[in-house]
Each structure stands twice: as C-alpha cells, then as structure tokens.
Amino acid sequence: MTQIVVVGSIALDSVETPLGRRDNALGGSSTYFSLSSSHYTKTCLVGVAGTDFPKSALDLLQKYGIDLEGLEIKDGKTFRWGGRYKSNMNKRDTLYTELNVFENFQPSLPPAYRKSPILFLGNIHPELQLQVLHQMENHPLTALDTMNLWIDISRDSLLDVISKVDILFINEDEIRQLNGTSSILTAAKKTLQSGPQFLIVKRGENGAMLFHKDKLFIMPAYPIENVVDPTGAGDSFAGGFMGYLSTRNLKELSLKDYKNAMVHGTVMASFLVETFSTDRLVSVTRESIQHRVQNLLEMICVD
Amino acid sequence: MTQIVVVGSIALDSVETPLGRRDNALGGSSTYFSLSSSHYTKTCLVGVAGTDFPKSALDLLQKYGIDLEGLEIKDGKTFRWGGRYKSNMNKRDTLYTELNVFENFQPSLPPAYRKSPILFLGNIHPELQLQVLHQMENHPLTALDTMNLWIDISRDSLLDVISKVDILFINEDEIRQLNGTSSILTAAKKTLQSGPQFLIVKRGENGAMLFHKDKLFIMPAYPIENVVDPTGAGDSFAGGFMGYLSTRNLKELSLKDYKNAMVHGTVMASFLVETFSTDRLVSVTRESIQHRVQNLLEMICVD
Numbered sequence: 001m002t003q004i005v006v007v008g009s010i011a012l013d014s015v016e017t018p019l020g021r022r023d024n025a026l027g028g029s030s031t032y033f034s035l036s037s038s039h040y041t042k043t044c045l046v047g048v049a050g051t052d053f054p055k056s057a058l059d060l061l062q063k064y065g066i067d068l069e070g071l072e073i074k075d076g077k078t079f080r081w082g083g084r085y086k087s088n089m090n091k092r093d094t095l096y097t098e099l100n101v102f103e104n105f106q107p108s109l110p111p112a113y114r115k116s117p118i119l120f121l122g123n124i125h126p127e128l129q130l131q132v133l134h135q136m137e138n139h140p141l142t143a144l145d146t147m148n149l150w151i152d153i154s155r156d157s158l159l160d161v162i163s164k165v166d167i168l169f170i171n172e173d174e175i176r177q178l179n180g181t182s183s184i185l186t187a188a189k190k191t192l193q194s195g196p197q198f199l200i201v202k203r204g205e206n207g208a209m210l211f212h213k214d215k216l217f218i219m220p221a222y223p224i225e226n227v228v229d230p231t232g233a234g235d236s237f238a239g240g241f242m243g244y245l246s247t248r249n250l251k252e253l254s255l256k257d258y259k260n261a262m263v264h265g266t267v268m269a270s271f272l273v274e275t276f277s278t279d280r281l282v283s284v285t286r287e288s289i290q291h292r293v294q295n296l297l298e299m300i301c302v303d
Numbered sequence: 304m305t306q307i308v309v310v311g312s313i314a315l316d317s318v319e320t321p322l323g324r325r326d327n328a329l330g331g332s333s334t335y336f337s338l339s340s341s342h343y344t345k346t347c348l349v350g351v352a353g354t355d356f357p358k359s360a361l362d363l364l365q366k367y368g369i370d371l372e373g374l375e376i377k378d379g380k381t382f383r384w385g386g387r388y389k390s391n392m393n394k395r396d397t398l399y400t401e402l403n404v405f406e407n408f409q410p411s412l413p414p415a416y417r418k419s420p421i422l423f424l425g426n427i428h429p430e431l432q433l434q435v436l437h438q439m440e441n442h443p444l445t446a447l448d449t450m451n452l453w454i455d456i457s458r459d460s461l462l463d464v465i466s467k468v469d470i471l472f473i474n475e476d477e478i479r480q481l482n483g484t485s486s487i488l489t490a491a492k493k494t495l496q497s498g499p500q501f502l503i504v505k506r507g508e509n510g511a512m513l514f515h516k517d518k519l520f521i522m523p524a525y526p527i528e529n530v531v532d533p534t535g536a537g538d539s540f541a542g543g544f545m546g547y548l549s550t551r552n553l554k555e556l557s558l559k560d561y562k563n564a565m566v567h568g569t570v571m572a573s574f575l576v577e578t579f580s581t582d583r584l585v586s587v588t589r590e591s592i593q594h595r596v597q598n599l600l601e602m603i604c605v606d
Binding site: 220226 | 510519520521526600604
C-alpha cells in the first residue's frame with residue numbers, strides 16, 4: 001500500500017451557511033484531506049491540536065485508519081475558525097480566526113513517515129512546508145496547497161516551495177494574484193515554468209482545471225442538488241486526487257492517471273459539500289464513490 | 304442539404320467592454336445565429352431591419368450564403384441596443400433599447416421556408432414564436448431561445464411555446480426564475496416535464512449543460528485568453544449546435560449527436576467572443592472549427 005503523509009491544520013470550525021449552521025465541528029486541511037484519502041490508502045497525519053480536541057474526533061480519525069503518530073496534542077486550545085457563507089456559497093466571510101496551539105506549530109515527521117512515497121503539504125506557512133520537505137528522506141511525489149495570505153506575506157518562501165513540488169493545487173483567484181494577471185491561461189503557463197509538472201486550478205462550483213505542459217483538462221464540479229457547506233471541498237478534492245494516484249504505479253503515472261485523479265477528487269469533494277463538517281465524507285462507501293465516478297464520466301464524455 | 308430557418312432580432316449594437324467599444328455594429332439574435340450556422344448549412348433568415356441598415360451588413364450576410372428572402376426592410380430605423388459589460392464580462396448593463404421597426408415585427412415566412420426541417424425561434428416575444436410555429440407546414444426539429452423579460456411579462460405564452468418545441472436554450476438564471484427554484488437540477492427536471500426533449504442551460508463563461516430524460520452532459524466553455532465581447536455568444540452557440548445537427552440524419556439523432564452539437568456550439572461561441580460584433584464569427588474557416596473541436600474534445604475527455 002502506497003502510504004500518504006499529509007501535513008496541515010486541524011481545526012474546530014463554526015460555520016454558517018444559508019442551509020444552517022454547525023459549531024465547533026471537526027475541520028482543518030489535514031483532517032479533510034486524510035478522511036478523503038483514507039478511502040484509497042493509509043494516510044499519516046501530521047498536525048497539532050489542543051487538549052480541548054474532542055476524543056470523539058480522535059476516535060473518528062482512528063476509525064478510518066488514519067495514522068496519528070504525527071499528531072501532537074499540546075497544552076492549549078485547538079485552532080478555531082468561524083465563517084459565514086453568502087447565498088451563492090461562493091463567497092464567505094471569516095468571522096474569527098484563533099490560531100491557538102497552531103500558532104507555534106513546528107511539524108516534525110515521525111521516522112516511519114520519512115520514506116513515504118507521497119507527501120501532501122496542506123495550506124500552512126510555506127516556511128513550514130519547506131521544513132517538512134527537508135525532513136523527507138526520499139523524493140516523494142509531492143503536492144502543495146496554499147492560500148492568498150501566503151502570497152501576501154510570504155511570497156518568496158511560497159515561490160521557493162512551489163519550485164520544489166510536483167503538483168500545485170491553487171484556486172483561480174490565487175493563481176491570478178500570484179502571477180499578476182487576470183488570465184488563468186497566462187497565469188498557468190507562468191506557474192508551470194516555475195517548477196510543478198502538474199497544476200490544478202480550483203474553481204469552486206465551476207470545477208477545476210488540470211494543466212500539464214501544453215495540455216489542459218477541464219473538469220466541471222459534480223452537480224449537487226443542495227450544497228450544505230463547501231468548507232473543506234478543496235482539501236477533500238486533493239485527498240481524492242492524491243488517494244487515486246496512490247492506487248497507481250507512481251513510477252509510470254500518465255496524463256490519463258492524472259485526469260482520473262481529477263475525477264476522483266471531484267467526486268470526493270461532491271460528498272463533502274452535502275453536509276456540514278466531515279459527516280458525509282466519512283460515511284461514504286467504496287460503492288458510492290465508484291457509482292459517482294461512473295456518473296461523472298458519463299456526464300463529461302462525448303462517447 | 305438540411306436547411307435551417309431562423310427567426311429573431313436584427314440589431315445595430317453599441318457595446319462597451321473592459322477591452323474596448325464598438326458603435327452601431329451588426330448584432331441581433333438571428334444575425335449571430337445565422338452567421339454561425341451558415342458554416343454548417345444553408346440558413347434562411349426571418350427578421351426586420353430599417354432603411355438605415357447598412358448595405359455592408361446585407362452584403363456580409365449574403366456573402367455567407369444566408370438566404371434573405373425572409374428579411375423585411377421597413378421604413379424606419381433598425382432595432383438598436385446599447386450595453387456595457389462589467390470587468391468580469393458576466394454582468395452587463397443595458398444603456399438603451401430602441402425597438403424601432405422591431406416593435407411591430409410580424410414574422411411572415413416565405414413559402415420556400417415553410418417545409419424546412421429545422422427551425423430556430425430566436426429570442427423574440429413568445430406570441431410571435433407561436434405565430435411562426437403555426438406557419439410551418441411540416442413538423443420541423445424546433446429549438447427555442449428566450450429571456451427573462453418574457454418570463455416576467457408573458458409567462459403563459461412562453462410556457463405554451465416551450466411545450467411545443469423539441470429543444471430549449473435558456474440561461475441558468477432564467478431557468479431558475481421560470482421554475483421558482485434556486486436549484487438548476489430541480490428546475491431542469493420540471494422543464495423537461497413540460498415539453499422539450501432536450502434542454503440546454505447556458506452558463507456563460509462556465510459553459511453549458513445538456514439535459515435529456517435522466518441524462519446530464521456538462522460542457523465547459525472553450526478557454527479563451529482574452530474575451531473581447533460576449534454579446535451574441537448564446538446565439539452563436541445555438542447556431543453551431545443546430546448547424547451540427549443539420550449535418551446528421553435528423554430521423555436518427557442520438558444523445559451522442561446532441562453531445563457533439565454541444566461541442567460545436569461551444570466552439571462557435573468561442574470564436575464569437577474573441578472580437579466585437581461578428582468579426583471573428585465570419586472569418587473562421589472549416590479547418591479552424593475542426594481544430595478547436597479536436598482541442599476541446601481532448602480537454603474534456605479522460606481517454
């Protein structure tokens with residue numbers, strides 16, 4: 001089994017959307033990613049939580065086979081985030097951010113993690129992402145996610161870590177901002193020249209685009225009747241994407257493998273948005289994933 | 304050759320977008336549609352223009368083989384529209400609408416048009432669309448486009464004509480409005496029950512969706528580096544869509560034919576948006592259409 005290591009935030013989120021609200025629910029990039037990728041392979045989580053982190057959440061992560069040797073429980077409170085979505089679910093306001101124990105997070109990989117063939121650097125400070133990369137003892141297939149904050153305050157470190165990874169996940173506004181252009185196509189070309197072999201531009205309810213050399217693959221979102229809460233969709237997408245790749249021969253990955261990874265990422269994100277927090281992400285079965293994969297292929301293929 | 308009849312507006316548009324402006328340029332739904340479909344088959348235009356309609360515009364339509372027997376030139380001025388697009392090109396303000404000779408348009412089909420196998424009812428008053436339908440002497444494959452104005456002021460007639468057509472083109476906001484729901488999926492189901500066999504929901508820069516029975520096909524827009532002017536994109540899409548269908552055996556149209564029609568509609572719309580007015584739409588060659596069709600298929604297909 002091709003093991004994945006994920007480094008990222010662990011949070012207790014309070015989220016309000018037009019369809020309801022949920023307080024202090026399990027969230028954070030490494031949580032969404034690992035619960036998504038755990039449907040595909042063994043996932044090792046590196047992160048930090050406070051002593052207030054509920055035992056039920058730990059039990060949940062363990063129930064899905066997530067390796068928690070890299071999870072540090074520190075004196076203090078868990079990272080907390082509060083947000084409210086506007087009516088179209090595409091825009092959200094951050095109501096508060098309490099970094100708490102996450103503020104001094106110094107990721108340290110257990111020895112058993114350091115030779116993992118796949119590494120996902122979730123959205124944390126690029127300096128920390130670099131630290132993690134340096135702890136790896138092989139050359140894992142490495143993917144990176146980031147956010148506008150790091151483009152604003154830590155651009156050089158971000159460009160440095162981007163230059164060292166194979167796959168970059170970034171949303172459409174961020175890639176425009178990173179490259180100083182309103183054209184996604186122009187921005188994508190520039191970023192592909194800066195290091196990553198594969199670039200995934202996330203577009204929320206409009207799906208995602210995969211760029212590789214001069215190739216472009218465009219994927220719509222899976223149509224969902226009622227989107228309840230999109231928080232974590234990007235990380236669940238990345239979890240399905242990297243999870244699918246983990247089932248392939250990493251030495252011989254083809255563009256078709258990456259296109260299928262887009263399909264699996266899209267499907268995992270589609271489950272995530274149907275409920276608050278990780279409710280649906282964890283309850284999904286292998287059969288329901290496969291069913292949506294087939295549906296989605298029919299919805300996008302001409303033949 | 305399978306002849307298409309199109310009924311719709313003929314306009315002189317003044318359009319301002321973030322990339323420039325153009326005054327009194329050739330526009331109108333039947334114009335965009337016919338210049339698009341003329342790349343596929345003979346197209347017969349039914350519409351009205353004023354005595355101010357430039358000879359150069361008539362020459363252009365004729366140069367592309369468009370049959371103008373159904374074009375009426377009436378004393379008075381041509382329909383004029385002025386609009387301004389916001390920075391993201393998805394929203395526009397109407398600056399003025401002068402109906403002029405279009406106000407009393409009473410479409411009358413020349414006898415040679417009345418047995419055409421394909422009919423496109425462009426966006427005009429649903430009562431006029433019904434009148435045109437009644438003038439047909441066979442049962443043509445009929446498609447309809449509409450707009451929010453008719454949902455507001457002529458809902459019953461609109462529902463009547465929708466119930467009588469095979470294919471409905473409508474944008475995402477309009478289908479929500481028509482069915483009183485924010486969910487496109489729910490709205491599409493309801494509309495499919497009201498008559499049309501095929502429903503195309505247009506989503507601007509996010510592409511279009513094709514609904515048929517319980518099937519859904521999702522098509523992204525063709526990525527264009529610099530969108531200059533999206534005015535007429537929907538009609539150019541419909542022109543490529545119906546134009547492609549005209550090249551197939553109408554008695555044996557399959558879902559795959561309709562999916563390919565989505566591809567061709569998307570490609571024709573992608574040419575249209577690259578310039579103001581119809582500049583690029585008319586200059587496009589068979590080879591460049593085929594080239595983009597191949598590109599687009601690669602961008603959406605997993606295999």
